[in-house]
Amino acid sequence: MKTEKFSFTGHAGDELAARLDLPAGPQLATALFAHCFTCSKDTIAARRIAARLAGLGIAVLRFDFTGLGQSEGSFETTHFSSNVEDILLAAQALDDRGMSPGLLIGHSLGGAAILKAASTLPDTKAVVTINAPADPAHVIGAFREDLPRIRSEGSAQVCLGGRPFTVSKDFIEDLRGIDLPGVLKDLKPALLVLHAPRDEVVSIDNASRIFLAAKHPKSFVTLDDANHLISRSDDAEYVAEVIAAWVGRYVELTPPAPPPGAPEGIVRATEADPDGFLQDIQSGPNHHMFADEPLAYGGTNKGMSPYGFLAAGLAACTSMTIRMYARRKEWPLDDVRVDVSHDKVHAQDAETGARDKIDRFQREIHLTGDLDGDQRARLLEIADRCPVHRTLEATSQIETKLAG
Template identity: 65%
Template structure:
C-alpha cells in the first residue's frame, strides 16, 4: 500500500504530520481519519482500517492532532474546538491536492470531532464513528483525580493508556462545554455508529444517544467484546470490513473502464498481515474477500485458502452454467448446489505422466422434477463450464514485475 507522508498547517499554523494511504490501483474516493484522544495516527485500528479502505480504492488521510505524535505544537494548549479545526484543516489540505474527502471516520473523541465537523463540510457524504462519546466532556472522567490540580495550576500531567500527557485547563473547560446534539441535528451525511457493549472507557449508552439524535440514514453495528482501542487485530479487521461495506452504499465509487483484454477488470490482492498470510482480495469497488491459510500452515484462518478460492470459482461457474442452460430450456430445476474438493493425486492414478496432478472433484445436487434425460444433460452441460475448461486445458500465465518504489520511512 503506497503511503505519502507530508505536513500541513493546523488550526494555529503548527505543522501537522500526516500519512496518506493510497490505493495501489485507481483511486475512487478519499476518507479522513480522526484518531482517539491522545493516541495518534499510527494506532493499530487506524492503520488496519486505512489499509482495508485503500484496498477498496479509497485513499485515507490520517494525521496527528496538534501536539501529538510527530506534529508540532503543545497538546496542553489545545482544546476540543482546536481538534475540530485541525480536522477541517486536514480536509482543506486534501482539497488542495484535488482529493477532497467524502468519508469521515472518527475513533473515540476523534469520533465526536468528526460529528462536530461534518455539518460544516458539505462534501462529506458519510461519517463513521468508533466508540465515540455523545458528550465530549466524557473524556475528563479518565483523569478525575487530576482536575483540581489542572484547575489550580492551569495544566497538569495525567496518565492515559500508559502514556503521560499534559492537559490544559482550557481543554477541560472547552470539552465540557461542547455539545454534539446540535451538530447531529444539522448533519445530512449518512452515519454509521460502531460501539462495543463492553467498552469500559466510553459506555454503550453513548452510542444509543448518538444514534437517537442523528437523522436518517443512520446505522448501528455492535463490536461485541472488543476493547475501546480495538487492540485485537480481529476486532480492527471487523470494524474495517463493516466500514468498507457500509461506505460503498453512500460514496460514488465508480471504477474506470477495465483495461483492454481484461473485460472483468483487475483482481487486486494486497498483503494484509506481513506476519502471517492474510490477504485482501478486491474485485472492483464493491466486492471484497479475504484469503488466508489454516493455522496449521502458519496462517490465521480468516479467509479461504488459495486452492479453496479456485474451488469456489469452479463451483460457482458450474452452478451458473447449469442454471443458464436450464433457464434457457425451461427445465424445472428449482435449485442447484455444487460441492468441490481438491487434492493431489499420483499421475499413475490418472493415467498421466509421472508428476503429481491436482484433482478437483465436484458433487452436483439438482433439485426439481427432472427426468433422467434432463439430469444427464445437465451433467454434460456442467462439463462445459468455462472455468472447468480452463482448468482442464491449462492456462498461460504471464508475470511482470512492477517498477520499484522509493522506500518509505516509518
C-alpha cells in the same frame, strides 16, 4: 496499498505529521481519519481501517493531532476546538491536492471532533464514529481527581493511558462549551455509529444519545466485546469490514472502465497481515473476500485457501452453466448443488504419461427435480462445457459424476 508521508500546517502553525494510504489501483474516493484522545495515527484500528478502505479504492489520510505522535507543537496548548481546527486544515490540505474527503471517521474523542467538523465540510457524504462520547466533556472523567489542581494552577500533569500529559484549564473550559447534540440535529451526511457495549471508557449509552440525536440516514452497529481502543486485530478488522460494507451506499465508488481483455475488471490481492498469509481480495468496488492458509500451514484460517477459491470458481460456474441450459430447455430442474474437492495425484495415476504430479478436481453434481434419465445425462454433459472447466482442463484433470 501504498503509503505516503504527508504533512500540513496545524491550527497553531505547527507541522502535523500524517500518512496518506493510497489504493494500489484507481482512487475512487477519499477519507479522513481522526484518532482517539492522546493516541496517534498509527493505532491498530487506524492502520487496519485505512488498509481495508484502500483496498476498496478509498484513499485515507490519518494524522497526529498537534503535540501528539510525530506532529509538532505542544499538547498543553490544545483543546477540543483546536482538534476540530486541525481536522478542517487536514481536509483543506486534501482539497488542495484535489482529494476532498467524502468520508470522515473518528475514534473516541476524535469521533466527537469529526461530528463537529462535518457540519462545515460541504463535500462530506458520510461520517463514522467509533466508541465516541456524546458529550466531549466526558473525557474529563479520565483525570477527575486532578481537576482542583488544574483549576488552581492553570494546568497540571496527569497520567493518561500510562503516559504523562499536561492538561490546561482552557482545555477543560473548551470541552464544557461544546454542544454536540445541537450539532447532530443539523448533521446532513449519513451517520454510522459503531460502539462496544462493554466499553469501560465511553459507555454504550453515549452511542444511543448520538444515534437518537441525529437524523436519518443513520445506522448503529455493536462491536460486541471489543475494548475502547479497538486494540485487538480481529476487532479492528471487523470495524474496517463494517465501514467498507456501509460506505458504498453513500459515497460514489464507481470504478473506471476495465482494461481491454478483462471485462470483469481486475481482481487484486493485497497482503493484510505481513506476519502471516492473510490477503484482502478485492474484485471491483463491490466484492471483497479474504484468502488465507489453514492453521496447520501457518495461516490464520480467516479465508479460503487459493485452491479453495479455484475450486469455488469451478463449482459456481458448473452450477450456473447447468441452470442456464435447463432454463433454456424449460426442464423441471428445481435445484443444483455442486461439490468440488481438490488434490494432487501422480500423473501416471491419471494415465497422462507424465511423471510429475498434477491437479485433480473431483466434482459431484446434485440435481433435484422431476428429470428423466436422458435429461440428467444431458445436464451432466453440459457441466463439461462450463467455461472454468474448459480453462482448467488444459492443465488439470477434472473428474465429474452425478450424485445418487
